[in-house]
Amino acid sequence: MEPSELEPRAAESLLSDELVEAWPALSGDERLEGFRLLTPVEAEDLYLGLEARDQVSLLLALPSGERQIWIRQLPPDDAADVLQEAPGEERARLLDLIDPDTRREVTALLAYAEDEAGGLMSPRYARLRPEMRVDEAISYLRRQARQRLETIYYIYVLDAEQHLLGVVSFRELFAAPPDKTVRDVMRTDVVSVPDDMDQEAVSDLIAQHDLMAVPVVDAEGRIKGIVTIDDIVDVVREEATEDIQKIGGTAALDAPYLQVSILEMVRKRVGWLAVLFVGSLLTATVISSFEDQIARAVVLALFIPLIISSGGNTGSQATTLVIRALAIGEVRPRDWLLVFWREVQAGLALGAILGLIGFARVTLFPPSETGTSTELIAAVVAVSLVGIVLWGSLVGAMLPFVLRRLGFDPASASAPFVATLVDVTGLVIYFSVATLFLRGTLL
Amino acid sequence: MEPSELEPRAAESLLSDELVEAWPALSGDERLEGFRLLTPVEAEDLYLGLEARDQVSLLLALPSGERQIWIRQLPPDDAADVLQEAPGEERARLLDLIDPDTRREVTALLAYAEDEAGGLMSPRYARLRPEMRVDEAISYLRRQARQRLETIYYIYVLDAEQHLLGVVSFRELFAAPPDKTVRDVMRTDVVSVPDDMDQEAVSDLIAQHDLMAVPVVDAEGRIKGIVTIDDIVDVVREEATEDIQKIGGTAALDAPYLQVSILEMVRKRVGWLAVLFVGSLLTATVISSFEDQIARAVVLALFIPLIISSGGNTGSQATTLVIRALAIGEVRPRDWLLVFWREVQAGLALGAILGLIGFARVTLFPPSETGTSTELIAAVVAVSLVGIVLWGSLVGAMLPFVLRRLGFDPASASAPFVATLVDVTGLVIYFSVATLFLRGTLL
Numbered sequence: 012m013e014p015s016e017l018e019p020r021a022a023e024s025l026l027s028d029e030l031v032e033a034w035p036a037l038s039g040d041e042r043l044e045g046f047r048l049l050t051p052v053e054a055e056d057l058y059l060g061l062e063a064r065d066q067v068s069l070l071l072a073l074p075s076g077e078r079q080i081w082i083r084q085l086p087p088d089d090a091a092d093v094l095q096e097a098p099g100e101e102r103a104r105l106l107d108l109i110d111p112d113t114r115r116e117v118t119a120l121l122a123y124a125e126d127e128a129g130g131l132m133s134p135r136y137a138r139l140r141p142e143m144r145v146d147e148a149i150s151y152l153r154r155q156a157r158q159r160l161e162t163i164y165y166i167y168v169l170d171a172e173q174h175l176l177g178v179v180s181f182r183e184l185f186a187a188p189p190d191k192t193v194r195d196v197m198r199t200d201v202v203s204v205p206d207d208m209d210q211e212a213v214s215d216l217i218a219q220h221d222l223m224a225v226p227v228v229d230a231e232g233r234i235k236g237i238v239t240i241d242d243i244v245d246v247v248r249e250e251a252t253e254d255i256q257k258i259g260g261t262a263a264l265d266a267p268y269l270q271v272s273i274l275e276m277v278r279k280r281v282g283w284l285a286v287l288f289v290g291s292l293l294t295a296t297v298i299s300s301f302e303d304q305i306a307r308a309v310v311l312a313l314f315i316p317l318i319i320s321s322g323g324n325t326g327s328q329a330t331t332l333v334i335r336a337l338a339i340g341e342v343r344p345r346d347w348l349l350v351f352w353r354e355v356q357a358g359l360a361l362g363a364i365l366g367l368i369g370f371a372r373v374t375l376f377p378p379s380e381t382g383t384s385t386e387l388i389a390a391v392v393a394v395s396l397v398g399i400v401l402w403g404s405l406v407g408a409m410l411p412f413v414l415r416r417l418g419f420d421p422a423s424a425s426a427p428f429v430a431t432l433v434d435v436t437g438l439v440i441y442f443s444v445a446t447l448f449l450r451g452t453l454l
Numbered sequence: 455m456e457p458s459e460l461e462p463r464a465a466e467s468l469l470s471d472e473l474v475e476a477w478p479a480l481s482g483d484e485r486l487e488g489f490r491l492l493t494p495v496e497a498e499d500l501y502l503g504l505e506a507r508d509q510v511s512l513l514l515a516l517p518s519g520e521r522q523i524w525i526r527q528l529p530p531d532d533a534a535d536v537l538q539e540a541p542g543e544e545r546a547r548l549l550d551l552i553d554p555d556t557r558r559e560v561t562a563l564l565a566y567a568e569d570e571a572g573g574l575m576s577p578r579y580a581r582l583r584p585e586m587r588v589d590e591a592i593s594y595l596r597r598q599a600r601q602r603l604e605t606i607y608y609i610y611v612l613d614a615e616q617h618l619l620g621v622v623s624f625r626e627l628f629a630a631p632p633d634k635t636v637r638d639v640m641r642t643d644v645v646s647v648p649d650d651m652d653q654e655a656v657s658d659l660i661a662q663h664d665l666m667a668v669p670v671v672d673a674e675g676r677i678k679g680i681v682t683i684d685d686i687v688d689v690v691r692e693e694a695t696e697d698i699q700k701i702g703g704t705a706a707l708d709a710p711y712l713q714v715s716i717l718e719m720v721r722k723r724v725g726w727l728a729v730l731f732v733g734s735l736l737t738a739t740v741i742s743s744f745e746d747q748i749a750r751a752v753v754l755a756l757f758i759p760l761i762i763s764s765g766g767n768t769g770s771q772a773t774t775l776v777i778r779a780l781a782i783g784e785v786r787p788r789d790w791l792l793v794f795w796r797e798v799q800a801g802l803a804l805g806a807i808l809g810l811i812g813f814a815r816v817t818l819f820p821p822s823e824t825g826t827s828t829e830l831i832a833a834v835v836a837v838s839l840v841g842i843v844l845w846g847s848l849v850g851a852m853l854p855f856v857l858r859r860l861g862f863d864p865a866s867a868s869a870p871f872v873a874t875l876v877d878v879t880g881l882v883i884y885f886s887v888a889t890l891f892l893r894g895t896l897l
Contacts, residue, residue: 306752
């Protein structure tokens, strides 16, 4: 590398990189202060790379003259995202700062929900007529390229009513003989999406077909905009974050961890915790119905947490694996029986291994006063473990399918939810095995 | 939409779409059978859209004549992925089927690990010399575009020794005055990555700078290839899947759920389960040291699962939130104190809410024989809950930081791991509170 060419940027951007890295943890004032220290190019880079939420807070921190300059930097789809994130009373004022042409585009985009194709798309795509010659098309595109198009990687071929007729990649057009028409070189098997398609489905489609962009069409087949792959990277991340948070047993935070107020955080977390807690109350009911057995054989109480947490852990594993496999299409809803059968085998194997460890623990380090033979207690623990681990695997693996069938998000089968469910039923298994084995000796 | 233009594809591709959807659940024979039914265009689409793992199994199922045709369809980076997935004994044979030029490129790529920049990159990028005029550059690119380049969206400007001097987007070049030189229009502040950079870091960089591709350079600043954003979509998905599986308490499966053998599945799951199980054995030890208290107040046993699962659930929530926030850079390692303080507040609030519910449960539906005042038992439960929920939040939130500090993946602080850790310590809290409150009455 010729140091003279590239070093200036490396030196300059140290501050910029640090600022980007620290951004989530900075207060509004600190952000503004850091932003002011950047060169114009760095400031633009940083600003354009921010999430819509952060762009809003920066914009609102700026005096109104600068606010206009910066909001006009945004392409219409990003401007629409910014307006959607802005507090209600600021929205109209920000919209007024945008130039009239873009404002019209932004207003059209605002009609769509954030998480559907229409909410992701940009109206600035490259377009051609089918009857144009290739060389005409290239010079026409050359003029279009001076506008701020989202991409010229794909060019869409439209009739006079904006119906999508075909697509040609810039590379294909560029490599084609100059005297052919666009219709000759375009492909008509265009993968397109309806404007109300969910963003997760759009992202699956783009990934599956290895596309750089996909056109969005209305019910009449008229093109409304395009969704580009760089938007999809954000979607994939967002959806994974939501799933992870749900698997962990919280409602999706919808904002960075450090930017959620404590009150909001408690609200997002307490819902599931309270539901699970009420569910857990059943464990006390179950145990109290076996209170006599415990009073006669306190040794049984020793292994309660061990037994139920083994069921809970296996259940967490199974549910997490199945939720993710469903989310990325590795498993389809109709594969439930296949999954069931796999989990029967895996659950039995895992249960047998844990059962053996449990049996060894009880026989090698027997509890002080069992009141009966150590081997009998060890057998109760081992057999219960096999049953509970199998049960945990099956409940964990099947619950996402059941939830999906009932119209809920499979990711709601969170690890804590499955663990709690298995806790309650696991106790019944444990005490039933104990009653069966210890009848006549302790119980 | 003019139906005549687009309908043929819709009808034809029904089979193709179904096949793609069913792919993960099909056996090798069924896949081959379905593949044979497709039109050549559909077959190519399906094949190119498959994951490397699935491309390998399809290739190996084909007779060797066809195998050669299909492996030559792949650009060098994808061919390298296929070879990496192929069983050892087939690798050399598949490599021999590739044409000599591509084979050289593939061999160079095979030197890199799959999950670093070098393993993701393609050597087929568009390149220009700085002294070329814009119009010369465009017609030179026109010739390059006939080869199979990964993208002509970005064009890299190199000196004679392949040192990266700058970058120009095709759109910029296209819109520039024809008589300027490439040096005049190129940007020199190129974001590039070293060839051994981890794929997660590459994907963060691309997302942060909103790039469509990033050049990969060696230690001397010579360009080796480019990583394009469509590879990044796969990386983001893969990394999220790995994190989700770890959070659920399994080792990363590294393959689709339905394609992992039962034996492999058990192996990936039993490790953590066994560790957690051995950890759980401590619960029995803890309880046995409080055996006297339980024998005297069996009522205490009733609430063991309730208490410990509340701690486990809060811990799962906190650890999941923090792991994800760290993974996507919303929280940095140095923010641990900030997170600690937030979790103290959230944990106390959550604990108070659950404590209240617990107190209500015990006083409204008192256990049959408490042997002491119901209120006293209710107070033990409520106070223990506040302590355990707070403790669970803090352990869950801090463990990812600790693991990261020790050089482990923060995602190893899986929900089941935190739950088990909190189980053991939660019991100590519970019995200590009980001993304190019930001294003189029951204990």
